[in-house]
Amino acid sequence: MRTQVGIVGAGPAGLLLSHLLHLQGIDSVILEARTRDYVQHRIRAGLMEHDSAALLRDAGVGARMDREGLVHEGIVLRFGGRSHRIPLAELSGGKTVMIYGQHEVVKDLIAARLAAGTPILFEASDVSVHDVATATPSIRFRHDGRDHTLACDIIAGCDGFHGICRPSLPAGHLSVFDRGYPFGWLGILAEVAPSNDELVYASHDNGFALLTMRSPTVSRLYLQCAPDEDVGAWSDDRIWAELQTRLADRDGFVLKEGPITQKGVTAMRSFVVEPMRAGRLFLLGDAAHIVPPTGAKGMNLAFSDVAILARALTAWYRTGNSDGLEAYSETALRRAWKAERFSWWMTSLLHKFDRHTPFERRLQQAELDYVTTSRAAATTLAENYVGLPLI
Structure with missing residues (x-):
């Protein structure tokens, strides 16, 4: 040949x-x-x-x-019970x-x-x-x-x-x-409409969570977990309860639940x-x-x-x-x-590290606050998230 x-x-x-x-x-x-x-x-x-x-x-x-x-024209960063939208398109020239x-x-x-x-x-x-x-x-x-x-x-x-x-x-x-990371992601697919129009990245004292989607009727969600987490130890009820906790905000956000069709752990x-x-x-x-x-x-x-x-x-x-x-x-x-x-x-920025001292956790929270209150910092996030030039 x-x-x-x-x-x-x-x-x-x-x-x-x-x-x-x-x-x-x-x-x-x-x-x-x-x-x-x-x-x-x-x-x-x-x-x-x-x-x-x-x-x-x-x-x-x-x-x-x-x-x-x-x-999607934006993403949401959620921490301390508050949601902060990063307007990707506005900050990146329409991308x-x-x-x-x-x-x-x-x-x-x-x-x-x-x-x-x-x-x-x-x-x-x-x-x-x-x-x-x-x-x-x-x-x-x-x-x-x-x-x-x-x-x-x-x-x-x-x-x-x-x-x-x-x-x-x-x-x-x-x-x-x-470089390895001391955590993984427990990911699920669920037959339920996404609970938000844009991705939600949540930093919580229990660990990171992410709300994303595959279609208007299928949601994809993730929880920070141990890299060797036993999926069998996570019932559907336990998964939804933890997602509800980590994704909650003070403005009445409602996380929709539905049948989970797939579970798996991804090492990082x-x-x-x-x-x-x-x-x-x-x-x-x-x-x-x-x-x-x-x-x-x-x-x-x-x-x-x-x-x-x-x-x-x-x-x-x-x-x-x-x-x-x-x-x-x-x-x-x-x-x-x-x-x-x-x-x-x-x-x-978003994950909980077991090695973090209270001082380091405070620095992490300060960084999140800076990114969501400084247009310059948010612009840096936005231009990287929508993508640097391919070539």
Whole structure:
């Protein structure tokens, strides 16, 4: 088999990269270890920055997103029993965020790729990358009971944190920056209309809570918990009682309750590898960096990587100019570290840390007060939340 760009992973990064390359006349083949059904129903965060939504729209795959997605012009910070709205659009020159499930983005991209005839080989096993330091890299894999070799010019590692591409980089090539957090998120899906039109981030003495949504009829809510929390210890009644406590305010906020259809605990970490490239192998998305979900940057950061690499590959194939490819890691990491900083800051601002002394807790509360009373501080939050430029 032969293609120009071999892509490992059919998540949002791999699918969008393939689509953008197709629009520029560049061929690709996508290899995915999971089934199509699994990939399309894998629930992940679904908040898109302004430029991420525009990227899908400009690429011709944003029609359903615009019909079904929820545009938000602000968020609410709640602490001390008071709610404080951050007017994102007003503070960022009109930019907004879009609530649209990541699995819905995946469905749209898979449909577009298959309609264009791009091969997506689901259930590809025993995937390995070879000769990335040469001009003739390849990917070996097993599919439909047969062994295959995919020869290509470039390999894009879009296979996530647990994928095979990052470990395939030469030993000693990577610098790893890793930070764990002493808590996780207990997340639920509930069949109930959202209790607020915009996301509510709550800092409470019991711990953090988040009210978000998937659609006008489905709510997504989170509670700070231990990273090894036993989900079985949380009955529906206990979950709703704790959410009622942490999300309450003095203005009569009413949290709507409904049937819980999904529960799970998400551990939290910050992770970056440098560089994001070795020879002809390029890492994108979670293969290169992980952010805590507080700032809603995961998929958006992957889209930034995709936009940078797609532009560099287009220039290389059209003119032979490799400057963009040579600068890929440096360019992508510059934005990645800004997203890491913002996600760390939001996490530190809103969560309860067991190690906090009363002095540190007071500082945290003072920071929340400053952010919600200073236009300059709120503007900084807003411009990061709606998204820095993708490239």
